[in-house]
Amino acid sequence: MATNFIDYVKIYCRSGKGGAGCMHLHRAKYLPKGGPDGGDGGKGGSVILHGNRNLWTLLHLKYQKHIMATDGGKGGQSRSFGKDGEDKIIEVPCGTVVYDGETGEFICEVKEHDERVVLLKGGRGGLGNWHFRTATNQAPRYAQPGEPAQERTVIMQLKVLADVGLVGFPNAGKSTLLSVVSAAKPEIADYPFTTLTPQLGIVSYRDGRSFCMADIPGIIEGASEGKGLGLRFLRHIERNAVLLFMVPATSEDIQAEYEILLRELEKYNPELLTKARILAVSKTDVPRLDEEGNELPDIDFEALSQKIGIPVLPISSLTGEGIDALKDALWVELNKEQNQVIEISHAPIDVTLIERDEPEAQEDEEEHTIYLNEVEEEWDLDKYKGIGWDE
Ligand SMILES: Nc1nc2c(ncn2[C@@H]2O[C@H](COP(=O)(O)OP(=O)(O)OP(=O)(O)O)[C@@H](O)[C@H]2O)c(=O)[nH]1
Ligand SMILES: [Mg+2]
DSSP states (O other): OGGGOOOEEEEEEEOOOOOOOOOOBOOBTTBTTOOBOOOOOOOOOOEEEEEOTTOOSSGGGTTOOEEEOOOOOOOOSTTOOOOOOOOEEEEEOTTEEEEETTTOOEEEEEOSTTOEEEEEOOOOOOOOGGGGOOSSOSSOOOOOOOOOOOEEEEEEEEOOOOSEEEEEOTTSSHHHHHHHHBSOOOOOOSSSOOOOSOEEEEEEOGGGOEEEEEEOOOOOTTGGGTOTTTTGGGGGGTTOSEEEEEEETTOSOHHHHHHHHHHHHHHHOGGGGGSEEEEEEEOTTSOOBOTTSOBOOOOOHHHHHHHHTSOEEEOOTTTOTTHHHHHHHHHHHHTSGGGSOOOOOOOOOOTTTSOOSSOOOOOOHHHHHTTTSSOOSOOOGGGGOOOOTTO
């Protein structure tokens, strides 16, 4: 299960080249000089990214090493057009960021469901010689070639785009909450670090509305120095609008635990502290006892909220207590204007640092170069401008 979360792939992509325009002079039995009738070439297919909210990882692209659109067909006589090449649509989860595979430079990102981003444009088809007929050249013996294809090796990285990110120590009950508010089935167990990779769930809210919640591995004191699973998963809450902190009600000092979490987040990226926060005190069904088994005083949620300056809500995933109130509170925060996640910039990545979990696929040299050198001269429509021969 853990290995199914793929958030990095490297793929060679190529669009289709445009089909060549046709050079043809019409001839018929009683019409030996029928004039030029070469048709236009079809346009090459583009490589297009398409955001799909039903995808959560890049797993489906893991074994895909090449993605290529098809070329446009050649134009034919009698002014018949060449067939357009087929586009290649790459379905990606929302939050996919694309970098150049060689330089690490940011190329584009796909944020929304149904969003289409053209990664590589297909070449335009060339014009047939019919277009180039002029008063002085009634039988042009040339046609345009198709535009060449574009190719690029790209790295796709997923930065999960959830609305709410769960932050807490291991065993706080984060995955359990996700399992009761959404249809997600994360692993839940009574030992730390049950969750090893981020999990997402769609929380359905009233009137058919919903929001997305991300459960990430637990954080411990010293995570910023690499303890536990470290902080690398915090990348996935960087773009959340609201952070839901979780501390179990059985904790002797809830405020202290909350502040440890806060400090670890700050060490990872101080900007995380500008996000809206809510504290859920989980497992309220469990009796509060100290180490000797004596009852601890009841939690004063009001007072705690006053002290830390954010809403504090008691919940129990077991009995369902407080779950609806928590959803309400999250919904309110999510809809505040100031909590909308603003554009974030994606710094170039260092391609030499990223480790591949498998050796590079053997590149097929020949296959890659076929389309590159075919059209050598730059072509320019303007140079063919002229008056029509029949005007
Ligand atoms: N009684 C009770 N037990 C709970 C509640 N929520 C979670 N638990 C239990 O607490 C344990 C840990 O729950 P998880 O949801 O796996 O905790 P987690 O925060 O995801 O932990 P990591 O993935 O290790 O970070 C499990 O044994 C759960 O059954 C609750 O509301 N009440
Ligand atoms: Mg978990």
